[in-house]
Amino acid sequence: MPRRVRLDVDERRTQLVELGIEEFGSRPYDEVSIDAIAQAAGISKGLVYHYFPTKRAFYIACIREGATRIVSSIEAVPDDSTAAPFDQLRAAIDRYLEYVRVHGVAFATLMRSGVGADKEITEIIDETRDVLLALLRKGLGELFPDAVEQKGSLLDIAMRGWIGLVESSSIAWVDTTLAKDLKKVAPTAEQLRDTLSEALIAIVASALKMSAKSRGKK
Amino acid sequence: MPRRVRLDVDERRTQLVELGIEEFGSRPYDEVSIDAIAQAAGISKGLVYHYFPTKRAFYIACIREGATRIVSSIEAVPDDSTAAPFDQLRAAIDRYLEYVRVHGVAFATLMRSGVGADKEITEIIDETRDVLLALLRKGLGELFPDAVEQKGSLLDIAMRGWIGLVESSSIAWVDTTLAKDLKKVAPTAEQLRDTLSEALIAIVASALKMSAKSRGKK
Numbered sequence: 001m002p003r004r005v006r007l008d009v010d011e012r013r014t015q016l017v018e019l020g021i022e023e024f025g026s027r028p029y030d031e032v033s034i035d036a037i038a039q040a041a042g043i044s045k046g047l048v049y050h051y052f053p054t055k056r057a058f059y060i061a062c063i064r065e066g067a068t069r070i071v072s073s074i075e076a077v078p079d080d081s082t083a084a085p086f087d088q089l090r091a092a093i094d095r096y097l098e099y100v101r102v103h104g105v106a107f108a109t110l111m112r113s114g115v116g117a118d119k120e121i122t123e124i125i126d127e128t129r130d131v132l133l134a135l136l137r138k139g140l141g142e143l144f145p146d147a148v149e150q151k152g153s154l155l156d157i158a159m160r161g162w163i164g165l166v167e168s169s170s171i172a173w174v175d176t177t178l179a180k181d182l183k184k185v186a187p188t189a190e191q192l193r194d195t196l197s198e199a200l201i202a203i204v205a206s207a208l209k210m211s212a213k214s215r216g217k218k
Numbered sequence: 219m220p221r222r223v224r225l226d227v228d229e230r231r232t233q234l235v236e237l238g239i240e241e242f243g244s245r246p247y248d249e250v251s252i253d254a255i256a257q258a259a260g261i262s263k264g265l266v267y268h269y270f271p272t273k274r275a276f277y278i279a280c281i282r283e284g285a286t287r288i289v290s291s292i293e294a295v296p297d298d299s300t301a302a303p304f305d306q307l308r309a310a311i312d313r314y315l316e317y318v319r320v321h322g323v324a325f326a327t328l329m330r331s332g333v334g335a336d337k338e339i340t341e342i343i344d345e346t347r348d349v350l351l352a353l354l355r356k357g358l359g360e361l362f363p364d365a366v367e368q369k370g371s372l373l374d375i376a377m378r379g380w381i382g383l384v385e386s387s388s389i390a391w392v393d394t395t396l397a398k399d400l401k402k403v404a405p406t407a408e409q410l411r412d413t414l415s416e417a418l419i420a421i422v423a424s425a426l427k428m429s430a431k432s433r434g435k436k
Contacts, residue, residue, distance in 0.1 A: 151403075152394035158387060161384070161390065176369075179370065186370055187371070187428070191372050203417045210412055210413055
């Protein structure tokens with residue numbers, strides 16, 4: 001057992017969430033043991049429950065921190081004004097897929113609501129999607145300067161759809177990389193990123209075309 | 219109160235599920251009342267609970283029936299050998315979106331797992347996706363005769379991703395059509411179908427191109 005080290009409240013909380021992200025990221029929810037977390041942190045199980053009253057509360061705290069990180073890792077893509085907007089988009093997808101790769105099990109479990117999604121978790125997922133959508137809009141504004149995007153428009157709906165494409169294919173990708181017999185055929189992150197970025201361009205171009213067509217009719 | 223009519227067990231069950239699909243389709247889960255269902259069916263609340271021990275069990279039965287219907291409505295697209303494969307695909311998407319339109323609230327609630335997804339519901343959703351995927355594969359085989367699709371391959375992952383695109387954009391579309399202030403800008407089902415079908419072609423073409431490229435390298 002590691003030597004007990006005195007940490008202040010915030011440090012301890014951070015340490016536990018760190019351990020939780022790792023644990024929930026590498027095995028199913030039901031197999032994550034608070035005992036093991038306590039042991040790894042070098043504290044008693046009771047002290048863990050002092051910070052997080054239930055395993056579920058602990059899980060939600062880890063999910064919340066994970067969502068914050070995925071967003072900041074994408075925001076962190078250098079806003080290099082010399083890089084073409086399309087390359088910036090590709091770089092952002094790379095960061096997203098890197099996060100998915102590292103936290104595979106947790107990501108797939110969460111997005112599948114395999115542990116019984118509750119309101120709080122649904123809210124975290126929705127908020128994260130909204131932030132990603134806002135980032136996407138900013139990037140797309142440079143790629144398609146003429147796009148007038150309005151809430152509820154075909155373009156808005158198509159962009160939300162693309163986030164669904166990214167999430168679903170990420171889940172399928174995680175499944176593939178985790179299955180021993182499929183590992184060999186699994187695409188690389190770069191291949192998946194190329195298909196996702198090309199899909200976005202096609203989807204946005206199609207939505208803009210349809211909208212222009214219907215405006216022409218009116 | 220409607221006159222009580224004697225129905226046999228199967229007929230009664232079918233009648234209740236029919237009413238349930240309508241009710242769950244038009245208001246949030248928490249607002250669906252078993253009292254109202256019993257009244258509409260012309261039977262006692264107790265008799266409803268005889269068929270379905272809990273509201274949740276009743277909900278699951280309705281979801282299961284809804285999933286069966288969405289699949290059969292898509293399968294029912296006339297296998298018209300004179301129609302081009304792309305038109306058949308478009309017709310299938312039309313049927314899917316028609317189902318989404320009619321059962322808007324239930325569809326959005328279910329896909330958001332807003333009522334707390336449990337294992338059974340997750341299984342129904344997963345099974346439905348698998349059936350849709352099988353139908354999609356059949357159709358794509360005609361559109362891209364050279365496509366060798368292997369479980370876990372980029373093409374397989376991209377197709378699962380496309381199902382996610384269809385689901386997410388359908389949810390966003392339902393939200394838009396239900397919001398009074400957005401109704402005006404909401405795209406038509408035909409516009410959404412066009413974007414979804416064009417997206418599929420772009421996604422599959424991209425996945426096939428990446429896979430060919432990587433095979434070339436080996």
